[in-house]
Amino acid sequence: MTIAYVLIKSDLGAEQKVIEQLEKLEQVVRIDRTFGDYDMVVKMESENIEKIRETIARNIKKIDKVRATRTLVKRE
Secondary structure, three states, X not given: OEEEEEEEEEOOOOHXXXXXXHOXXXXXXXXXXXXXXXXXXXXXXXXXXXXXXXXXHHOHHHOXXXXXXXXXXXXX
């Protein structure tokens, strides 16, 4: 099992719309809103890192109002 944390910056006031889209993704297991440089932290789980990379590139980065992401992968 691979676990990754994705830090997301979104447009001001668009956080809830971004969260609604993130909740639809199979690999997303938790979403926490934050204050500071990033607006939310998303915990993802998958059988392999490739699936996480694909989901970030093809889904998360294409969500309207997502400005930037940073991914942290937990090593086992």
